[in-house]
Amino acid sequence: MSLDDKAVKPHDRLAQALAGDMEAVNALIRTKMASKHAPRIPEVTAHLVEAGGKRLRPMLTLAAARICGYDGPYHVHLAATVEFIHTATLLHDDVVDESAQRRGRPTANLLWDNKSSVLVGDYLFARAFQLMTEPDNMRVLGILSNASAVIAEGEVLQLTAAQDLATTEDIYLQVIRGKTAALFSAATQVGGVLAEADPASEKALFDYGDALGIAFQMVDDLLDYGGVTDVIGKNTGDDFRERKLTLPVIKAVAAADQTERAFWSRVIEKGDQQDGDLEQAMALMAKHGTLAATRDAAIVWADRARAALGALPDHPLRAMLDDLADYVVARVR
Helix, strand or coil: CCCCCCCHHHHHHHHHHCHHHHHHHHHHHHHHCCCCCCCHHHHHHHHHHCCCCCCHHHHHHHHHHHHCCCCCCHHHHHHHHHHHHHHHHHHHHHHHHCCCEECCEECHHHHCCHHHHHHHHHHHHHHHHHHHCCCCCHHHHHHHHHHHHHHHHHHHHHHHHCCCCCCCHHHHHHHHHHHHHHHHHHHHHHHHHHCCCCHHHHHHHHHHHHHHHHHHHHHHHHHCCCCCHHHHCCCCCHHHHCCCCCHHHHHHHHCCCHHHHHHHHHHHHCCCCCCCHHHHHHHHHHHCCHHHHHHHHHHHHHHHHHHHHHHCCCCHHHHHHHHHHHHHHHHHC
16 A cells, blocks of 8 residues: 555644644754865755655654643754654664665765765754753653663664574564664653653553554564555665565564575575565565564554553644554554
8 A cells, every 4th residue: 555545644633733843843953964164064964855755753752742731832842853863773773774866866976975975864863862861851862862862772782683593573672772772762751851740641642652653663674575666765675685584574484494595595694686586575574474463563563553542631732642542553454
């Protein structure tokens, strides 16, 4: 299913409801990504920031704050913080993965170089930390700084686990909870903390973001073996070529016979990939039903996200977050 179908509608409704706040976020982002002394910084940053991303994570922060009754100015700063952290990780990830495409466009490391991508990513992290101090709230600072560390930890864990056939589903979950879900849960939780929400609401926001982020990454990993390039913004099979053990492959390895395991060892552990290997990998995943099983797992996590919302105050934005969980998994239903 294309993002132009029903999957985009909840996101558009959320964007429309938060249009004023998002305008302020975008203005702040443009101001903070400027650099008088190093013009390469806004060049590289603008290439990614202005590439048409959905701004999902900052909208989660804005929505969480509004649902919990916040009416001050600092949700805008925290939303911009979340987007800067996300953009910084994308710049670093594309260098690590040697990616050539992001959001349907050439990556910054391809257009400039690896050094520029890494250093501009560092600059955005620094800007994020400046912004997260603006509310003068130590709990907010603790949550976002911890999320930054967890994201980095998840990426390093993926480096060590990605090409090891002994990697289990539990390790995979730990990786994606770090590299993806940690920022989703921090984005929602800090909105509640800023609004001085009650403990039950704050936990609900964390649980929603955590489950939504896990579902989001599972769908992304699934689409790598069945998506359309112009829809998902990357080449189908990129994870296979980069020898990443994502959930569809982990499940296939677990179900493999001796011959199949030898195939996975050659293409993933040893990196000896030949013409036709991607098709063979997809055939093995189809044989063992691992793509369907990954889809079902993503839907379960999306349902958990929706269930968490029940503890939040009744609010029109809460219903939109409910729909957003469907948006995340709609492409694979």
